[in-house]
Amino acid sequence: MKCPPRLSVWLLAAATVVVGIASAADWPAFRGADGLGVAPGETIRTAWSESEGIAWRADLPGRSVASPIVVGDLVVTTASSGPRQDRLHVVAYDRETGRPRWQRRFTATGRTLTHPTSAVASCTPASDAARIVALFSSCDLFALDLDGRLVWQRNLAVEHPRAGNDVGMGSSPRIIQTPAGGVVVVQIDCQGDAFAAGIDLADGEDRWLVERRKIASWATPLELACPGGPGVLLQNPEGLELREAATGKLAWSWEGDCSGIPMTTASGELVCIPSDGLTAVVPGGPGRPAWRQPKLSCGIASPLAFGGSLATINRGGVLVLADAASGKVRKQLRLAGSFWASPILVGELLVAVNKEGTAFLVRVGEEPMIVAQNTLPGSFTATPAVADGSLFLQSESTLWKTLPPPQKNGDGSE
Amino acid sequence: MRAVEFVCLSASVMAAAGIGISRAVAAEPPASLSEAVAIAARLAKTEGSPAAPAAQADRLSLIEPEMLLPCLAAFAETTPGGANWLAHGLDRAVERMAGRLPLDAVAGFVIDDTRPAAGRVLASEWLEKADPPRAAAAVAGMIDDPALPLRYKAIDARLTAAAAAGPEAELAACRGLLGSARDVEQVERIAARLEQAGEAVDVAEVLGFLRRWRLSEPFDNRGGVGFAKVYPPEAAATPDTDSWREVAAEGPHGEVDLNGAIGTKKGVLAYAAAEVDMPRGRTAEVRIGSPCAVAVWVNGEPVMAHEIYHASEAIDQYVAEAEFRAGTNLVLVKCCQNEQTEPWAGEWKFQLRICDPLGTPLGVQP
Numbered sequence: 167m168k169c170p171p172r173l174s175v176w177l178l179a180a181a182t183v184v185v186g187i188a189s190a191a192d193w194p195a196f197r198g199a200d201g202l203g204v205a206p207g208e209t210i211r212t213a214w215s216e217s218e219g220i221a222w223r224a225d226l227p228g229r230s231v232a233s234p235i236v237v238g239d240l241v242v243t244t245a246s247s248g249p250r251q252d253r254l255h256v257v258a259y260d261r262e263t264g265r266p267r268w269q270r271r272f273t274a275t276g277r278t279l280t281h282p283t284s285a286v287a288s289c290t291p292a293s294d295a296a297r298i299v300a301l302f303s304s305c306d307l308f309a310l311d312l313d314g315r316l317v318w319q320r321n322l323a324v325e326h327p328r329a330g331n332d333v334g335m336g337s338s339p340r341i342i343q344t345p346a347g348g349v350v351v352v353q354i355d356c357q358g359d360a361f362a363a364g365i366d367l368a369d370g371e372d373r374w375l376v377e378r379r380k381i382a383s384w385a386t387p388l389e390l391a392c393p394g395g396p397g398v399l400l401q402n403p404e405g406l407e408l409r410e411a412a413t414g415k416l417a418w419s420w421e422g423d424c425s426g427i428p429m430t431t432a433s434g435e436l437v438c439i440p441s442d443g444l445t446a447v448v449p450g451g452p453g454r455p456a457w458r459q460p461k462l463s464c465g466i467a468s469p470l471a472f473g474g475s476l477a478t479i480n481r482g483g484v485l486v487l488a489d490a491a492s493g494k495v496r497k498q499l500r501l502a503g504s505f506w507a508s509p510i511l512v513g514e515l516l517v518a519v520n521k522e523g524t525a526f527l528v529r530v531g532e533e534p535m536i537v538a539q540n541t542l543p544g545s546f547t548a549t550p551a552v553a554d555g556s557l558f559l560q561s562e563s564t565l566w567k568t569l570p571p572p573q574k575n576g577d578g579s580e
Numbered sequence: 581m582r583a584v585e586f587v588c589l590s591a592s593v594m595a596a597a598g599i600g601i602s603r604a605v606a607a608e609p610p611a612s613l614s615e616a617v618a619i620a621a622r623l624a625k626t627e628g629s630p631a632a633p634a635a636q637a638d639r640l641s642l643i644e645p646e647m648l649l650p651c652l653a654a655f656a657e658t659t660p661g662g663a664n665w666l667a668h669g670l671d672r673a674v675e676r677m678a679g680r681l682p683l684d685a686v687a688g689f690v691i692d693d694t695r696p697a698a699g700r701v702l703a704s705e706w707l708e709k710a711d712p713p714r715a716a717a718a719v720a721g722m723i724d725d726p727a728l729p730l731r732y733k734a735i736d737a738r739l740t741a742a743a744a745a746g747p748e749a750e751l752a753a754c755r756g757l758l759g760s761a762r763d764v765e766q767v768e769r770i771a772a773r774l775e776q777a778g779e780a781v782d783v784a785e786v787l788g789f790l791r792r793w794r795l796s797e798p799f800d801n802r803g804g805v806g807f808a809k810v811y812p813p814e815a816a817a818t819p820d821t822d823s824w825r826e827v828a829a830e831g832p833h834g835e836v837d838l839n840g841a842i843g844t845k846k847g848v849l850a851y852a853a854a855e856v857d858m859p860r861g862r863t864a865e866v867r868i869g870s871p872c873a874v875a876v877w878v879n880g881e882p883v884m885a886h887e888i889y890h891a892s893e894a895i896d897q898y899v900a901e902a903e904f905r906a907g908t909n910l911v912l913v914k915c916c917q918n919e920q921t922e923p924w925a926g927e928w929k930f931q932l933r934i935c936d937p938l939g940t941p942l943g944v945q946p
Contacts, residue, residue, distance in 0.1 A: 249732045249763045271671065271705070273698070275660035279894045306664075315638070316668045318631035321661045332892035357888045370630030382891060 193236040193551040193558070196290035196338040197468070201388050202431060203510040204472050205552045210512050211571040212527055212538040219540075221556060221567040222264030227255045230287040232338075233507075234560050236553040237293040238312060240267060243565060244300050246286035252278045254286065256300045258314060261553075264567060268314035276304035276323025277330040283506075283547070284334030285562070290386075290549070292341045292350070297367060299350050303335040307352060309370060318370030328358030336384035336427075341367060342396050344412040349373055351398045351411060355383040355426075362387075362400050364414055374414030379404060383426035385468075390432060390449065392417035399437065401430050406439065408449055418449050428464040428508070433471035433490040440464040444478060446493060459493035462486055468508040470516065475530065477516055479505045485518060485526075487534055497534045501526045506547035512557070519546050523561060542566055607638035613650060616643045620651035623669060626662035633665045640669030645680045648673065649689055655699030667702050674706050681710050690718045690730070697727035704730060723760045728938060732763050739770070751777050758786060762939040764895050768832070787895070788933040788941020789834020790854045790911065794824035795841055801916045802847035807873050807887050813851040817880035818910060821853045829931065833869075833895060838915060838928040845928070849916040856911060856934060856943035858904045864942050866911070869897035870930035873916040878902040879909050889918045890925040896939070904934070908946060 197203035211219050228247030235242050240258040247253045252274040258267045278286050280303055289301040297317060301307045305323035310316055323329045337353040348367030354360060360378040365371070383402040390397050394410040397417055405421040425440035432438070436446040436456055443460035462469070465481035475496070476488045483505060487497045503520030510517050515537070516528040523546045527538040544561025551558040555570030610616035619640050626633045643651060651673075654666055674681055689695055690704045708715035719725075722734035735757050742753030754770045761767045764787065771781040784791060796819075799811045813819040827841045838850055858864075866876055866883050871893040875885035884900040917928040934943045 248729055249765065270668065272664045272667070275664075279892065279897060281892050308664075315634070315672075316665070317634055319661055319664055320630050321664075324660050328886075331888070332894060332897060357891060358886075368631075 192238065192293075192295065193553050194295065195235060195292040195340060196233055196386050197429075197508060197510065197549060198551075201340065201386065201429070202472075203468070203470050203508060203549070205510065205512050206472075208512045208552050208555060209571050210515065210517075210552065210555055210557055211568060212515070212540075214540045214542075214568045216542055219569050221569045223567075224259050224264045224266070224565045226560075226563055226565060227257060227269060228253065228287065229285045229562050230560065231283075231285045231334075231336075231506075231547040231562060232287045232560075233290040233548040234551050234558045234565055235291050235293060235298075236261065236551050236558060237295060237298065240312060241551075241558055241565065241567070242291050242293070242298055242300075243560060244287040244289070244291060244302065246274075246278070246302065250278055251280070251286045252304070254300075254302050254304070254306060254308075256291070256298070256308060256310060256314070258298075258312075259565065261567075264565070270308075270310060270314050270316065272306065272308060272319075274302065274304035275306055275321040276302075277332060278304050279332040280334030281332075284336065286334070288334050288336045290338040292339050294341050294343070294348050294367060297348075299339050299341065299367070301335075301339045301352060303330065305329050305335065305354060307339065307350070307365070307370075309350070309367065320365065320370055322352070322354060322363075326354070326359035326361060329354050329356060329361070330358065331356040331382050333382065336386075338386040340387040340389060340398065342389050342398055342411040344396050346373075346412055349411050351387045351400075353383070353385070353387050353400050354378075355381060355402050357382060362409070362414070364398075364411060373412065376409070376414050378402065381426075385426060385429040388430055388432065388437075390437070392449075399430060401439075402426060406430060406437070420447055420449075425464060427466050428468040431469045431471045431476075433474070433476060436490065438469055438471060438476060438490070440469065444469060444476065444488075444493065446490075457493035459488060459495065461495050461498075462488055462493065465505060467505045467518070470509045470511060472511045472530070477509060477511075477530070479509060479518060483520065485509075485516070485528060487530065499528060499534060499536060501536070508549045510550055510552060512552050517550055517552075517557065519548075519550060519559065521546055525550075525557075525559065607635065607642055609642035609644075610639055610647065613647050616640065616647040617650050617654065620654035620666055620669070621657075623665040624654040624658040624662045626665050627659055633662075637665050637669035637672070640666075641672035641676065643673050645677050645682050648677075648682060649685050652689060652699045652703060653695065655696035655702070658698065663698055667698075670702065681706060683707065683711055683714065686710075687714055687718050690715075693722075693725055693727070697730075700727050701729050704733075723757060726938060728762060731760070732766060735761055735766060747777070751779070755779075764939075771832075783832035784829065784834040786941075787832075787834070788935060788943075789829055790856060790932050790934070790943075790945060791829040791834055792945050793827050793829060793836055793852045793854045794821045795827050795836075795838070796821075796824050796851040796853075798842055798845060798848040798850050800847070801849040802919065804873075804887075804916075804918055806849040807875070807885075807914075807916050811849075811851070813853075813912065814875075814877065814914060819851070819853065819912065824851075824853065827852070834931045834933065835929050836915075836931065838917070838930075839926070842928075844926065846917060846921075847919045848928075849914060852913045852915065852930070854911045854913075854932070855908050855946055856904075857908050857946050858906055858943050861903070861905045862942075863901050864904050865899050865935045865937060866902050866932065867896040867899045867935055867939075868913065868930055868932045869893050869895050870915060871925075871927045872930070873918070874898070874930055875914040876900070876902075876932070877912040878904065880912075887916075889916075890920055890922075890927075893927075895931065896933075904943070909943070 228245035230245040385401040444462035548560040
């Protein structure tokens, strides 16, 4: 572990995960505004199916494993189509009706081969409520305004010809507000031209670019504060780097075997790393881990931190709940199926969607229990979005919005 | 002086987000056809600044219907990013035109195979949205079209129609279309239908994989050192392969299985050589697929090198142009296995074919 001495008194609070300028009612990036996947004030209905509890469904213009985002009155997602999957789509649906508001098509300039479980539309878009950035596995990055006007584009595999991999790139872009404006952080980890860059949201120019180890990873950057201001945590199978979002300057690093798919999360002063199950460390703190818990092993889904608790879903489909301060396991619940989508927390309900389209709703109070299972057709790898009491669930071909929870009368009836 | 038009009005959204500036973008329509065409040409060849073309795309989005096809012709010369800027401006222009889209002219552009492929594909998408039957009719005859997405659609449409007409018609269509298809998945689908009916298809032959190879003995690649190391076979312009063992590529994907030929090993590499005859000297694409690190030479000239291990594999995974001479050419492949121990990291193999840019196989093995 490497830690600059000046960081030894560094205090990091979970609250330092900074919310951008998107409305609190929005869900503007992978796992929400802060990347933690928690919507504390939301309530959702607990029952839905293809024929019940659905506000609308919309067909995607192609294949997608990206997650939808919610920005203002739009729900935005991406897809790819064509025999070579090189037609790239960014689509904005009306949040209320599900009707397409606009659809933009581009042509991939980088590699479009992927594993069958992935897709060229694999990265979740991100927005600051004024612009939407969409990154594809082909390393094409587009910035559009909310009317679908292309503001800038970067063809990162043209600039870095060996960038990309044929499994499919999966790290989603993260928009971080800095004193000098928004920065789009992209993490292009691969065996070829691996790099991370902070790209100016306003004009698409590089603010900074750092070479990375030539090793593949699919983890999405996490925003964390660091002494120099807003920071970004980058993860690959060999560890973590925390860099200043404005400059790319290295603030802290952690070395250790680490998963390349589920992303690290934050709880209080800890970052919880998918390493040896979960490993909790204090960035800038003492070198030794605060705890390690092998039982909190992550499969593909990222760990979830909420209210002093942690949740992971392992490759066997077992949900493990633990105390975040100690790593002590509180409860294990066997779900079913395989989980590619990351769980989110909506109010007191943990929502975990398996690949077969079954959403498990787990009440995570004193006595955690599965309270509902609702299934939609299709293959689901996208992490749900939530806004204004509705879930946005996306299969590889279809986007669904659930109705808000039923209104309750004074006597408790619906 | 034309009125300045405002596009992309979303000031209310900005206000809601607490941003105190208007995002309204003022753009002036091109004053003439020649100005519109000049804007399209500049956009098509965009390089450099990521954002600078946005204002030009705004202007292009304001063209009149009669300017559309001359601007579409700008796809004849594009940069990768420029093609997207041009398509974006024209897509928005077509959205504005709504019912004023010149359907006859657009259909004519789609059909004209002397026009740039990317422009024809874009025009076919406009037509498909505005008049689906007309779009289908336009692509119906394009089974040998140089625009591969249009060719794919035409073949798919014929297969679908033939299947609806009955098994005999479907099989006849499959036989006739097998030589036209260039998309690998489409070729395999057609072949599978014929094989289902008892008609053998040599898919590796149809796709043009080189199948007669000679293999060197393995060399050291422990620690990955071998990929960059120049072993004797690549040091010689024309390696003496007489003593190398003969090996045949197998299966419909023409795979050269080095584990099978040499034995399952880790931290090793081997060279494979194949001869291919060309009727005339020409530039051609070398297309290789492998889960392992590979490098390729043609007649001693380096063609490509990819030091990527066990990150998926696919037919035509890596493509690069090479110069071939009339007569016999020597293709040399260096295929490196690393020391990963995961169960999915055991394969040591490659497949290779030589094609024109459309994927038509070239060359004959002596």
